[in-house]
Amino acid sequence: MSRVLRVAAAQLGxxxxxxxxxxxxxxxxxLLRDAAAAGAxxxxxxxxxxxxxxxxxxxxxxxxxxxxxxxxxxxxETKRLFDEARQLGVGLxxxxxxxxxxxxxxxxxxxxxxxxxxxxxxxxxxxxxxEEYEPWRPFQHLERRYFEPGDRFAxxxxxxxxxxxxxxxxxxxxxxxRVLGMQGAEVVLIGYNTPIHYPPDPSHDSxxxxxxxxxxxxxxxxxxxxxxxxxxxGNEEGxxxxxxxxIIAPSGRVIALTAHTDDEIAVADLNLDxxxxxxxxxxDFERYRRPDAYGAITDRKGAIPPP
Ligand code: CDV
Numbered sequence: 001m002s003r004v005l006r007v008a009a010a011q012l013g014x015x016x017x018x019x020x021x022x023x024x025x026x027x028x029x030x031l032l033r034d035a036a037a038a039g040a041x042x043x044x045x046x047x048x049x050x051x052x053x054x055x056x057x058x059x060x061x062x063x064x065x066x067x068x069x070x071x072x073x074x075x076x077e078t079k080r081l082f083d084e085a086r087q088l089g090v091g092l093x094x095x096x097x098x099x100x101x102x103x104x105x106x107x108x109x110x111x112x113x114x115x116x117x118x119x120x121x122x123x124x125x126x127x128x129x130x131e132e133y134e135p136w137r138p139f140q141h142l143e144r145r146y147f148e149p150g151d152r153f154a155x156x157x158x159x160x161x162x163x164x165x166x167x168x169x170x171x172x173x174x175x176x177x178r179v180l181g182m183q184g185a186e187v188v189l190i191g192y193n194t195p196i197h198y199p200p201d202p203s204h205d206s207x208x209x210x211x212x213x214x215x216x217x218x219x220x221x222x223x224x225x226x227x228x229x230x231x232x233x234g235n236e237e238g239x240x241x242x243x244x245x246x247i248i249a250p251s252g253r254v255i256a257l258t259a260h261t262d263d264e265i266a267v268a269d270l271n272l273d274x275x276x277x278x279x280x281x282x283x284d285f286e287r288y289r290r291p292d293a294y295g296a297i298t299d300r301k302g303a304i305p306p307p
Contacts, residue, residue, distance in 0.1 A: 008035035013262030014236035021077040046191035046232040047095040069099035086116035122165035123150025155183040168192035181223030221252030224278030234261040
């Protein structure tokens with residue numbers, strides 16, 4: 001019997017800076033109900049899905065900053081989302097800013113099964129951007145100021161398969177997919193916030209959508225896994241971010257894609273047994289990988305060209 005997981009990529013459009021959590025949760029509920037009506041087993045929301053993408057603003061007032069973080073998950077405002085997902089029998093993946101009781105801050109996502117049990121939380125490993133205010137930028141990207149990095153990629157048995165989590169910038173790094181692939185990942189869930197304008201080198205701007213799909217399609221194919229990439233996009237407080245949420249098969253092909261830049265679901269059936277078509281042939285790791293030749297991957301951080 002084949003293992004088919006129906007997934008809804010639940011893209012979010014812009015969230016205003018002043019938009020209350022309750023209003024955002026209302027939007028998430030609409031997407032959840034759409035996903036349930038489409039027969040989805042799992043709804044995947046993007047990175048930092050409960051607020052505006054706040055790393056674009058420099059804040060030195062801790063109280064102002066704290067407003068964007070969750071101290072519990074589910075918390076008072078998100079509980080009704082978790083409750084309704086459980087009642088509908090739909091699992092969920094949700095990205096949020098986490099503030100721990102001992103004051104640590106992470107860019108986190110949570111994966112919840114259809115019965116409401118928590119499968120895992122994941123803390124973003126690759127943090128892009130910068131630590132200090134940079135006045136030359138039209139908008140900031142202060143993830144390296146507002147978050148500490150997570151320290152591992154893990155996979156989990158859930159939804160009848162093996163599921164891995166990653167977040168936004170993680171998707172650009174082949175190591176992300178490979179480390180998850182080495183733990184048997186059959187589906188990787190990735191939420192993202194990707195401004196179209198890349199201030200350090202605007203020559204990237206016209207290629208942002210291409211690059212986003214390029215890396216996720218390559219990761220899916222080279223590891224024989226499905227990838228679900230979900231955007232928080234559109235024109236948010238004057239900064240336009242990529243939409244183009246997608247679901248990618250182990251063949252590397254995009255099998256579902258959003259059409260707009262606002263709240264929208266894209267649904268696909270993921271036949272997890274198709275992963276074997278790649279994992280047990282061209283990318284049979286046990287047979288063909290050569291870890292003895294890959295030392296430079298782990299014995300250094302930056303590139304060292306020959307003298
Ligand atoms: N949220 C992100 O990680 N965004 C980065 C941008 C800054 C390049 C990304 O990789 O999409």
